Amino acid sequence: MPEAVYRIARVRPKDSEPAAIAEQFFVRNDAADFDSAEGRMWKVIASPFAGSRSNQNSPARPGWHIDDLVAEEHFDLLSPCNPTNIFGMAHNTGAPGRALPPQAFHKAASSVVGPLDAIKLDDSGARVDPEAELAIVIGRPAKNLTLENARDAVLGVTIGNDVTDRDAQKADELWISAKSPDTFTPVGPWIVAGLDDSDLEVGIVHNGEALATSTTQNLGWGVEEILVYLSGFMTLQPGDLILTGFPAKSRPIAAGDDVICKIQGIGELKNPVVQAS
DSSP states (O other): OOOOOEEEEEEEETTOOOOSSOOOEEEEEOOSOTTSTGGGEEEEEOOSSTTOGGGOOOOOOTTOSTTOEEEGGGEEEOOSOOOSOEEEESSOBHHHHHTSOOOEEEEOGGGEEOTTOOEEEOSSOOOEEOOEEEEEEEOSOBOSOOTTTGGGGEEEEEEEEOOEEHHHHHHOTTOHHHHOSTTOEEEEEEEEESOOOTTOEEEEEETTEEOOOEEGGGBSSOHHHHHHHHHTTSOBOTTOEEEOOOOSOOOOOOTTOEEEEEETTTEEEEEEEEEOO
């Protein structure tokens, strides 16, 4: 039988008090209709990232014990994981990408922000593009995966926006300065487990205008192949993120814009664009 689809989110209660270590909890929802009454009522769960200290739950508090039910209006969505590593796949679109060896680049974990958080642009005037990408979320330590067991290491998938400074990308062959500025990796709104991600529509809505879409079927290297490649030279850790590539159309962003990255079966990742102070 196909695996049941469910969602996991990392959230912060709206009435959280400021603290050196901000509160966070993990919640789960099994409803098929995300917008239904059932889809907006979540159950508190333990951290799904065993062995990853950065993803532990906060100490329990009234109304937030394991198995308690929490309505969506009582929390804010955070990035669904707090990764140790973020990888992106370079030139991974269609036949041209398939014709090249798989190649990954690294993004700084400090570049991660959540839904509705601002993408902050500096005043350099550089061209900056959003890229809506299927993001693999690792669920357990994994090394030397095979095509047959690669999926065992996956907790689920989410949406990643691989924001990229194109001017910096031309000057930096490693792409670190193009991909890793603060706020350049919005992620969310939640992790979807059990979803068939082989042919999902991917696209961007820029200032209310839907741009041309594509599907995950048009990625050069598939999810299992990417996991085999990366785990062949390093151990993937719980909570790590792998951005698989952007097959659709984009448009440069500027302060004052709104960007929505959409993936079928997962939802929408919305972020405003502002000028960095």
